[in-house]
Amino acid sequence: DTGVSQDPRHKITKRGQNVTFRCDPISEHNRLYWYRQTLGQGPEFLTYFQNEAQLEKSRLLSDRFSAERPKGSFSTLEIQRTEQGDSAMYLCASSVPGGDTQYFGPGTRLTVL
Amino acid sequence: KQEVTQIPAALSVPEGENLVLNCSFTDSAIYNLQWFRQDPGKGLTSLLLIQSSQREQTSGRLNASLDKSSGRSTLYIAASQPGDSATYLCAVPTPYNQGGKLIFGQGTELSVKP
Numbered sequence: 056d057t058g059v060s061q062d063p064r065h066k067i068t069k070r071g072q073n074v075t076f077r078c079d080p081i082s083e084h085n086r087l088y089w090y091r092q093t094l095g096q097g098p099e100f101l102t103y104f105q106n107e108a109q110l111e112k113s114r115l116l117s118d119r120f121s122a123e124r125p126k127g128s129f130s131t132l133e134i135q136r137t138e139q140g141d142s143a144m145y146l147c148a149s150s151v152p153g154g155d156t157q158y159f160g161p162g163t164r165l166t167v168l
Numbered sequence: 169k170q171e172v173t174q175i176p177a178a179l180s181v182p183e184g185e186n187l188v189l190n191c192s193f194t195d196s197a198i199y200n201l202q203w204f205r206q207d208p209g210k211g212l213t214s215l216l217l218i219q220s221s222q223r224e225q226t227s228g229r230l231n232a233s234l235d236k237s238s239g240r241s242t243l244y245i246a247a248s249q250p251g252d253s254a255t256y257l258c259a260v261p262t263p264y265n266q267g268g269k270l271i272f273g274q275g276t277e278l279s280v281k282p
Contacts, residue, residue, distance in 0.1 A: 061211075074223075083214065088269065088270075089272075095274070095275075096274050096275075097174075097230075097257050097259070097272030097273050097274045097275050098212070098257075098270075098272050099171075099272070100269040100271070101185065103268070103269060104218055111268070111269065113269075130230065144209075146211060146212065153219055155200050155202075155219075155261075156202065156217055157202075157214075157270060158214065159195075159204075159211040159212040159213070160211050161210055161211040162209075162210070162211045
């Protein structure tokens with residue numbers, strides 16, 4: 056069990072650039088979640104997948120954000136035309152079918168200059 | 169709409185003290201409540217999960233209680249140590265939803281002084 060992994064761990068970009076993050080869940084975990092956390096706040100839900108199906112999207116996920124999980128394994132989160140307000144920690148979590156516990160990855164820290 | 173609140177936002181105690189962190193939620197229709205620990209700049213580590221049918225869960229020096237009717241949970245840490253310094257977050261799934269998204273409190277930042 057290698058845990059949930061995320062890549063990159065840190066990303067610095069200029070405003071207006073596109074960025075893509077990757078999340079690899081624990082194997083056999085069919086649910087995968089994305090959250091965003093700003094300084095001093097708890098994580099906020101963005102979206103989640105069951106296998107390759109995206110079941111729910113938060114209103115926080117504007118048109119500039121897109122998430123995919125093409126084969127029901129790893130997932131990517133893309134932000135287009137980044138803004139300074141996108142600076143945050145992006146967390147990924149996974150869970151087993153019907154499971155209550157979500158296991159979190161180390162996060163990707165995004166800084167938009 | 170479910171809202172989760174944690175009090176206090178920050179807490180500083182001397183080593184060896186017993187302490188209580190508080191979490192409250194507005195909608196009692198939850199399947200469970202989970203406590204997490206987050207070290208600076210890191211991801212979340214699950215500490216304890218209490219099912220709605222349970223009143224408490226224990227792991228080592230940690231004890232979490234749940235009172236659904238009053239919408240409250242507490243995390244008790246016994247004999248605190250400097251290594252306990254971290255942010256502690258509580259979270260509940262959306263009401264009537266098992267296995268879906270979690271709603272988090274804003275966290276309590278704990279500092280244990282040697």
